[in-house]
Amino acid sequence: MYWDWIYAPVPEAFVNPFQIGPRDLYTPTFIETRREVCVDPMIDAMPLVQRIEQTFEQKLGISNPMVNWKIFDRSLLDTVVRCIGEDSIRKLLQLMQPDLRQMRSGFPDLFVVKPDDSYEFIEVKGPSDQVRPNQHIWLQALASMELPVSVLKFKQIA
Known part of the structure; x- marks a missing residue:
């Protein structure tokens, strides 16, 4: 979902090649810093579930501070999406987005x-x-x- 936001070309976000995530990931300015360079998936024309599935297929196995690939697979993704549904996923993301530090x-x-x-x-x-x-x-x-x-x-x- 927010993969592009995490890895956006923002100055000083990454200071060495071994960082899994940006230095400002859990700061209040994380979202605002990236609004100019990223499209918010919550208002993008692509349906949310389609974006989730596409991101999963494209990024599977790539290190990310928000995903544990050892326990997260396509079967789990399909179950979550099927059971929770797009509206509830959207609500959860809207809750987490403003303060990821608090909600992590x-x-x-x-x-x-x-x-x-x-x-x-x-x-x-x-x-x-x-x-x-x-x-x-x-x-x-x-x-x-x-x-x-x-x-x-x-x-x-x-």
Whole structure:
């Protein structure tokens, strides 16, 4: 989605060839710095799902600070896109875009797909575990977008 934004030719973003991502990735000015040189995929004419699939095919395996290729494959992408749908993906991206630093942690632990293709984001908590502030932000945001989200608290059996 934002591959072009991450690797845009912005001065001082990359200072050595071994950097996986730009130095300003988690700064408040990241998006604004690139608006002049990049097309926002949220307003691009290409359908969002098509752009996601195209980016996946073109960039598969290339290092990126936002993707773990060891656990992310086409099957997972297809499942996520099919179950969540374009509108919800768009909402998630709009939530993350303004403050990637704040939103890069705290996302629920599990994305569960049920046999009927419904899904749920689940935050898992142990007996003495509490929801942290960054997790609470995500839980509230997902709920306000009317996306299925819950907290699963498990108890130790003696």
